[in-house]
Amino acid sequence: MSGTPVVKAVNLVKVYQTGGLPVPAVRGVDLTVRAGEFVAITGPSGSGKSTLIHMLGGLDTRTSGEIWLDGKRADTLSESGWALLRRRKVGFVFQFFNLVANMTVADNVELPALLGGASPRQARERREYLLGELGLADRAGAAPARLSGGEQQRVALARALANQPTLLLADEPTGNLDSRNTRDVLRLLGRVHGQGQTIVLVTHDARAASMADRVVSLLDGQIVDDGAIGSARRRPGGTAGDVVELRG
Numbered sequence: 502m503s504g505t506p507v508v509k510a511v512n513l514v515k516v517y518q519t520g521g522l523p524v525p526a527v528r529g530v531d532l533t534v535r536a537g538e539f540v541a542i543t544g545p546s547g548s549g550k551s552t553l554i555h556m557l558g559g560l561d562t563r564t565s566g567e568i569w570l571d572g573k574r575a576d577t578l579s580e581s582g583w584a585l586l587r588r589r590k591v592g593f594v595f596q597f598f599n600l601v602a603n604m605t606v607a608d609n610v611e612l613p614a615l616l617g618g619a620s621p622r623q624a625r626e627r628r629e630y631l632l633g634e635l636g637l638a639d640r641a642g643a644a645p646a647r648l649s650g651g652e653q654q655r656v657a658l659a660r661a662l663a664n665q666p667t668l669l670l671a672d673e674p675t676g677n678l679d680s681r682n683t684r685d686v687l688r689l690l691g692r693v694h695g696q697g698q699t700i701v702l703v704t705h706d707a708r709a710a711s712m713a714d715r716v717v718s719l720l721d722g723q724i725v726d727d728g729a730i731g732s733a734r735r736r737p738g739g740t741a742g743d744v745v746e747l748r749g
């Protein structure tokens with residue numbers, strides 16, 4: 502694939518300082534994700550997956566290294582600069598949802614679209630489409646606290662996609678879901694990927710990883726494997742169950 506990378510990390514490092522003790526969480530990651538690519542990031546608990554994608558979305562500061570987003574240097578931005586860039590370009594699904602508690606499900610999903618400049622009608626239509634795809638149409642008026650963990654997680658995915666972001670960063674979006682809801686989430690990811698959405702997905706789920714074009718494995722904060730998956734180009738609406746083959 503060619504063209505400007507949607508996101509690029511160059512020798513990215515994160516060392517947390519907790520009580521004076523340095524904790525190296527990401528140790529020199531080089532990663533380039535091109536437009537339309539679907540990259541899965543896997544690795545054991547504590548290997549730095551969340552830390553890495555938080556940095557790629559500007560939600561956590563780097564210790565050293567570079568981050569480029571859509572061709573522009575991003576790691577040197579201020580917090581407000583990042584916030585503006587994120588609003589326009591990045592959709593983020595957190596491992597632990599982060600929905601706005603005192604807003605309805607519908608408002609949670611529409612907000613990023615409105616902030617990104619969509620008209621109220623466009624925001625509503627996008628919200629109806631996304632909640633419908635995720636089997637949540639009848640929960641639109643509910644408060645997040647009245648939803649199950651799995652429902653909240655699906656709302657978080659709808660919210661991240663509301664703005665049709667240049668880059669979707671998703672941290673374990675199927676982590677709390679049963680198999681049917683996992684299927685709904687994977688089907689939607691497959692569909693938006695088929696429409697050209699660039700996706701970086703952290704997952705422990707083999708089915709989710711098997712949908713990606715590429716699987717990147719982290720261990721102790723470093724990339725230990727970065728392999729393209731055979732039959733990489735998939736049809737719009739392609740299913741999660743496709744047989745795939747891992748290449749070195």
Ligand SMILES: Nc1ncnc2c1ncn2[C@@H]1O[C@H](COP(=O)(O)OP(=O)(O)OP(=O)(O)O)[C@@H](O)[C@H]1O
Nearest residue numbers: 517519524525526545546547548549550551552553
């Ligand atoms: N805010 C923090 N302060 C200090 N150390 C942290 C912080 N967040 C993460 N760490 C440490 O950084 C390392 C990487 O954590 P991270 O959350 O990125 O792992 P992960 O791969 O996402 O794990 P999981 O699969 O459990 O979500 C771990 O050793 C963790 O304890």
Ligand SMILES: [Mg+2]
Nearest residue numbers: 550551552596
């Ligand atoms: Mg994590």
